[in-house]
Amino acid sequence: MKFQQDLYQYWPFLALALWFGYKWLNSRRIVAMLPELKKKGALFVDVRSAGEFAISNAPGTVNIPLPELGNRLAEIPRASPVVLCCASGTRSGMAKLLLKKNGYKQVYNIGTWGKLLE
DSSP states (O other), rough: HHHHHHHHHHHHHHHHHHHHHHHHHHHHHHHHHHHHHHHTOOEEEESSHHHHHHHHEEEEETOOOOHHHHHGGGGOOOOOOOOEEEESHHHHHHHHHHHHTTTTSSSSEOOOOOOOOO
């Protein structure tokens, strides 16, 4: 009975921990796929603001800030994989949803742009 009470009381923390664990595992999986994605001609898109991108970025990434992404879809080829990144993985997650909604099939959210340097 105590376990059920604790679970009921602390489920939001458990859900949050599971969400962060999922994000971490998923980004590790994509990091492992990078060599293969590069061979397939993947486009690396950083969806941070132009100011954030100017301060630091991963070589070979293209900067398309998230608020501009919907208007700049023509710059992103549909036939190639697209790897998205940002500062924390949140904006790139939203960008992934936008691209998927617009018919892009091979879209990957690596999370933070620094993981492209690994």
